[in-house]
Amino acid sequence: MPYRAPVNEFRFLFDHVVDLASVTAEERFAEATPDTVEAILTEAGRMCEEVIAPTNRAGDTHPARLENGVVRTSPGFDSAYAALAEGGWVAVSADPEYGGMGLPVALTTAVNDMIASANLAFQLNPMLTQGQIEALEHHASDELRELYLPKLISGEWTGTMNLTEPQAGSDVGALRTKAVPNGDGTYAISGQKIYITWGDHDLTPNICHLVLARLPDAAPGTKGISLFMVPKYLPKDDGTPGDFNNVRTVSLEEKLGIHGSPTAVLEYEDSKGWLVGPENGGMKAMFTMMNNARLGVGAQGIGAAEGAYQHALAYAMDRKQGKSAVENATGSIVDHADVRRMLAAMKADIFAARAIALSCAVALDRGRASGEADWQARAALLTPIAKSFGTDVGMRVADEGIQVHGGMGFVEETGAAQYLRDVRVTAIYEGTNGIQAMDLVARKMADGGEAAFSLLDEVEGFAETARETMPELAAPVWEAAETLREAVEWLVAQGDLNDRFAGSSAFLKGFARVLGGYYHLRAAIAEPGGARERLARFYITRMLPEHVGLLAHARAGAKDLYALTPDDLAA
Amino acid sequence: MPYRAPVNEFRFLFDHVVDLASVTAEERFAEATPDTVEAILTEAGRMCEEVIAPTNRAGDTHPARLENGVVRTSPGFDSAYAALAEGGWVAVSADPEYGGMGLPVALTTAVNDMIASANLAFQLNPMLTQGQIEALEHHASDELRELYLPKLISGEWTGTMNLTEPQAGSDVGALRTKAVPNGDGTYAISGQKIYITWGDHDLTPNICHLVLARLPDAAPGTKGISLFMVPKYLPKDDGTPGDFNNVRTVSLEEKLGIHGSPTAVLEYEDSKGWLVGPENGGMKAMFTMMNNARLGVGAQGIGAAEGAYQHALAYAMDRKQGKSAVENATGSIVDHADVRRMLAAMKADIFAARAIALSCAVALDRGRASGEADWQARAALLTPIAKSFGTDVGMRVADEGIQVHGGMGFVEETGAAQYLRDVRVTAIYEGTNGIQAMDLVARKMADGGEAAFSLLDEVEGFAETARETMPELAAPVWEAAETLREAVEWLVAQGDLNDRFAGSSAFLKGFARVLGGYYHLRAAIAEPGGARERLARFYITRMLPEHVGLLAHARAGAKDLYALTPDDLAA
Incomplete structure (x- = not known):
């Protein structure tokens, strides 16, 4: 089941959901014309499909080994790396002065997402180099920059x-x-x-x-x-x-x-x-590197989810098992309601997580290009959500991908289990998802919630307009945003940080659920009556309501939690 | 980190939550005196701690192999099996006429739970034998019974x-x-x-x-x-x-x-x-075997969760990292709100899942002993919930166990990852969890919801009484039961089964969440002011609210789901 790069999906997201045009309107990114964006996505996608994806299983079955003090990488990784470096894909956003393309981080995020789908273990290599380039660009001396940046950007080192x-x-x-x-x-x-x-x-x-x-x-x-x-x-x-x-x-x-x-x-x-x-x-200096890397890890989660989803969908479309009385039956297990529910939820979650990650990247790009504090604050707010939700979706989708396979999912030969094993670490490294949640409710709310409220204003404003044409979808999104606003208000009013931390993971998940509703609504409005509206309806009816429980948890405070002593836990 | 059998937990559940006394009051189970129950739990627990748990890692690192047509089992499994058979632990509930102990299935469920914690791969062996014994007891000829049952029950075959x-x-x-x-x-x-x-x-x-x-x-x-x-x-x-x-x-x-x-x-x-x-x-005949096995698989999930929880708690109590300003600080990461939240959620979920599984077993035992259709219907209703929720909890707890370990959780040496890899299959075999959910909303609701309503009457009746002493905990449980009742009413009114199937997984999870609230409330009432009340408060405040989103999903119907065509999913 070969990987197919979702180039059209990125184009749609850029054009209709995250407003890439607002980035490319900035002088700094003037070279990122629609044609360039198209070419980047298409070419990177082709490399991922043809060169990188075929190495994915070998990386799993033939791990990197330490032999007499020397590390030997998995079969095929050398030629995949050569193609990556040769195509200039190590650092799409790096400074042109040192050989980079100087393109928006939004594009890097899309490229990383595709490479991660093709081979997550491999993609870590350029991702780490990207972080290092970023740190050197901002903090290193001229000498270090001149010596190291060209070699890192070209992929030579x-x-x-x-x-x-x-x-x-x-x-x-x-x-x-x-x-x-x-x-x-x-x-x-x-x-x-x-x-x-x-x-x-x-x-x-x-x-x-x-x-x-x-x-x-x-x-x-x-x-x-x-x-x-x-x-x-x-x-x-x-x-x-x-x-x-x-x-x-x-x-x-x-x-x-x-x-x-x-x-x-x-x-x-x-x-x-x-x-x-x-x-x-x-x-x-390390935080420069880490913030970028956090968004990158979010994209890893999404990429892994995309790979797992494509794998599971192909299996499901092919697998015949039982019968279900539905119109336009395919004869495959996709006809079964619970299988279709799993696939739809996977796809809807991937869309939501990708929209959040790309919105974060767009805010980052706009903040850098314009120097405007509002965009920088938006990027800072969205970074822990993009990282944590992107990787949560990676794990959830990979896990459901196994489930779609039934017994075959548990057999390593199928490849479904590899997605889960691979993606599991993304919730841990670059700051565990728990650390991301703490960052969100503490540092990212140190502005009294200003950045969050500004984003919620955008969500509610859009939902108000959308209510005129799609009231059934717009109203629940608006209401969810209000519930989230109340949760933010509650959080920023808590002087004891532990009262924020106690429900921080649930808060982050609830925040992401609501944002997902917003981006799905944007997609539905952009293509009314089509597949995107149907997917938005699925998400808003069946998945968005999860925010209620999550945001209730978010506001529960620390008292009852700490009342549970270590002795209680060990009892 | 050695496994410690939760003998006191089973005793508490039997005495205060699932009413084992109502089973042992039946003549058929007269021999299951409190002393016998105590002895069974203690002795089985000791075997799990001392003999079986030490084989767990070897089973993972030295898989069973096929050599020249002969299967060689993992190191140490032979002596563990010998101890199991010798102690009579293969089939605690089997017919005394053929050498079994004739004890309630509730006790078998507890014993299986403990063996599964100690070594899930190993526990499958007696679990399959138990299912076969059950099928033979009910359906085989006298000759077959006399030939096979003694050898299966003794563990000889x-x-x-x-x-x-x-x-x-x-x-x-x-x-x-x-x-x-x-x-x-x-x-x-x-x-x-x-x-x-x-x-x-x-x-x-x-x-x-x-x-x-x-x-x-x-x-x-x-x-x-x-x-x-x-x-x-x-x-x-x-x-x-x-x-x-x-x-x-x-x-x-x-x-x-x-x-x-x-x-x-x-x-x-x-x-x-x-x-x-x-x-x-x-x-x-196969369904006889499978129904029993489904409860058994639920217990596997719970057992794996228990093992993963103990493992994570021991690690967290030992691991020092950062500081958190809390009273009675331990200096370990348990002081951090999000770590404590994870551990508390793990423990609360294990309690809920175990109470559901044991309630199912008690209903099974009462149905068999008394022949009363109501108890048989209760057991039939709870079986898919016990299987699906027990294994979901197994996966969730094992996954959070990895997260508690941070980076160490991703390294195989720690053993945390093995719990997740092992338990993952339990959501697939004996009928996938999706199949369980379909069974719940179709076959188990073919009575027009009667068995479900009867259980909800019990929940609401208990919550009404409990409201007098613990209104903060009892009221949300009562309200959740009402919301669940409405969902059941909606479901049974749907003539097209696909309308039930579309939200069946969410319905099952929501049902389990509500039952978890009920059993936690029972525990809190039994030991007011103690650790159990504190855990119940955690669950009811932070986890029970998830039922809102789940039961909204449960009632969304099939139309919007099937509107998403296979082409939409592949778009």
């Missing part, structure tokens, strides 16, 4: 992020890796980092590590963290890789999924590093 | 169910395996069966297959199916295994989970079989 240590996961501030000044402007980096995605591999002659570490006199916690560029091989004067920089791969993790992506434990021992950003300013 | 063929999964009526009379009262069975759980192994000297097949002149569909006992080795006159009966293991499936459970493709070629029940009466 790849990049990694090194945050986690055994005792420092979600709590980055607890990290211990040391950085001692060498006296020549460089630093000696020593320590162990874990969970380093694509931390080592044989696809490129060098690998560039961005490493968080502490200077000898650094303050404890996140205020004493600095960021360093530590290449695996030290670049010679001509820019080619020279001496080994003492970055050793200790081991690779044996994981539930993304077997094709080597997850390394890396040991640094007096490895030479160059400061990126100011001393003790590492967290800020 | 094991039993399997053979339904599925490549073209006949959920649609059992499509099966093609042939049964040709040999002229001596036996039949020659030929055909291929797939997904045969524990279809072959080296734990016992014989394996007894119950096989669905068609006589030469049989009607098409389910009316032309007969059931046969086909042993792997033909019993000699002294009852010991003799000649090989041409049951060949073609292959074992490579599965997402339960690696320790060999899932076989079996090839029958003129294998000798004995009819169980009348000719063409196979479906009825």
Whole structure:
């Protein structure tokens, strides 16, 4: 069941749902003409279909291996990577000064989504490089930028992020890796980092590590963290890789999924590093990288969902089992109400999650192009939702994809289970989905809810107009937005953050449910009477009502939760 | 992190929530005195903790293998099986006339739950044997009963169910395996069966297959199916295994989970079989087996959830990461609101699912002991809910268990991921959860909703009384029951079954949510002011409200769903 890139879907979303035209109207993105957008989507889609998707199973069945200190990647990944680099697909949004295309993040998000559908384990490689490029563009010295950016953007070298240590996961501030000044402007980096995605591999002659570490006199916690560029091989004067920089791969993790992506434990021992950003300013630089990466991970979830959906739909259309008395019966299990319900819910959720992610990307692009604080705040608000909901949808759709397959879904040969195993990690890395929810109700509501209310104004305004032509769909969306508004009002009134945190995951899910209703409504209005209106009706009637329970949970507060003591939990 | 059998939890549920005393008051179960119940739970719990749980990881990492036509089971499974058989734990409820203990199914359900926590792959073995015993007790001739039951009940031999063929999964009526009379009262069975759980192994000297097949002149569909006992080795006159009966293991499936459970493709070629029940009466006999097995699978889901919960709680209590300003802080991640929320939701859901499963078992026991149609109808109503909700909870809890572990959850070494991989199949086999939901809204509502209304009367009656002492908890339960009542009324009024099927999965989940509220309320009333009241408050405030969205979905009907055509889904 080959992957088919949903190029038309992206075009529709750009044109009718997330208003890409408002981005390309900005001078900065003037080159992103409709023809360019079309060409990018089509060409990237073709590469995903023809070159990358065929490597997906091999990545799962032949994991990356550590052999005598060298990481060997899965069969076929080398030529897939060559095609990716050659086509310029590593960094679609990177700075043209260093060889990037300078296109909107909205386009990068679409391209990443397609690559993730084709092979999630593989897609992590360019995604990490993208984050590194972003961090260097914003925080590195001219010298570092000139040396590294062209090689990263072209795909000649790849990049990694090194945050986690055994005792420092979600709590980055607890990290211990040391950085001692060498006296020549460089630093000696020593320590162990874990969970380093694509931390080592044989696809490129060098690998560039961005490493968080502490200077000898650094303050404890996140205020004493600095960021360093530590290449695996030290670049010679001509820019080619020279001496080994003492970055050793200790081991690779044996994981539930993304077997094709080597997850390394890396040991640094007096490895030479160059400061990126100011001393003790590492967290800020890292957040540049992480915010972008969070949207990227959301797109991964959506891409995995798309792959799982296409896989399940193809199976269902082909599988004959029992009979159901329906008009225009296909004779396949798609005739059964519960199977059709699963497929429709999968498709409706993918649409909602993709619209949220692309709206986030559009806000990011507009914020960057215009410098307007409102758009930056919108992007900041939508980032945790895009990450968390996108990955939740990835897991839910992959799980339902298994269910559509029945017994075949549990047999690895079918490939349905791989989607679930692969996508599961996306709810964990780049800040767990719980961390995203905390970010949403605390930092992203530190404005007193202003960014959220502004978005809800947009939703309600659209629903009011839509009510004239599609009252049955518009009214529930408007009402859901009101319920969400009340939840936001309740949240921002809570002085004790734990009262917000207690229901934060439910709040984020409820927020996404409501936004999904809004974007489905936009789609229905854009193509009245068609498939999109029918899908919107399905979503608004059957899935949107979930927001009621979620937003009730969101407002339950911390008291009853903490009343449940650890002893109670262990009883 | 060793498994700890929740013996006190079962005792509490039996005494205060599901009224086991009403079962043991029946003469048939007079031997199930409180002391016996206590001894059974304690001894079974000890075996699970000390003998079975230690084999769980080995089953995953060293799957059963097919070597030269012989299936080799995972390391340690042989001695675990020996302990199981020796303790008489294969069939706690089996007929004492053939060596069983004759205890209530409620106790079997508790024992199965514990074995499933300890090792789900292993537990499938006795679960299948239990189903076979049940079918033989009800439908086999005296000769077959006398020959097979003692050996199955003692665990000397094991039993399997053979339904599925490549073209006949959920649609059992499509099966093609042939049964040709040999002229001596036996039949020659030929055909291929797939997904045969524990279809072959080296734990016992014989394996007894119950096989669905068609006589030469049989009607098409389910009316032309007969059931046969086909042993792997033909019993000699002294009852010991003799000649090989041409049951060949073609292959074992490579599965997402339960690696320790060999899932076989079996090839029958003129294998000798004995009819169980009348000719063409196979479906009825198989349903005896399946109904029981459905409750058993529900218990599997709950058992897996319990294992995953204990695993996650132990990890969370030990893991230090970040700080949270709470009273009586532990210093571990349990202090974080969202982690505590996950753990509380896991525990609350396990309680709800277990109460539903045990209520179903109690109804089954009372129906059997008294012959009262009301109890039989109650058991029939609760069976699909117990199966589907129990396994949904299994998946949800295992999934949240991974999330509690953060990055460690994605690394196989931790063991958290195994729970999810193992439990995933329980939502598929013994009738997918979608099939359960269809059964609930069609066959189980063919009484016009009578059994459901009777249960809701019980719920509302209890909530009315409870309102006097715990109005905050009782009122939402009463209101939820009313909303559910309205949904049942709507469902039974639908003449077109597809209108029921369209929202059947949501209906089942909503039904379970409401019942969960009822059982939590019972627990709170039984121990006011304690941990159980606090957990009930958590569930009723934060999880019960989900029923609103679910029951709205349940009543959406088929029209809008089928308006979404296969072309729409592929667009």
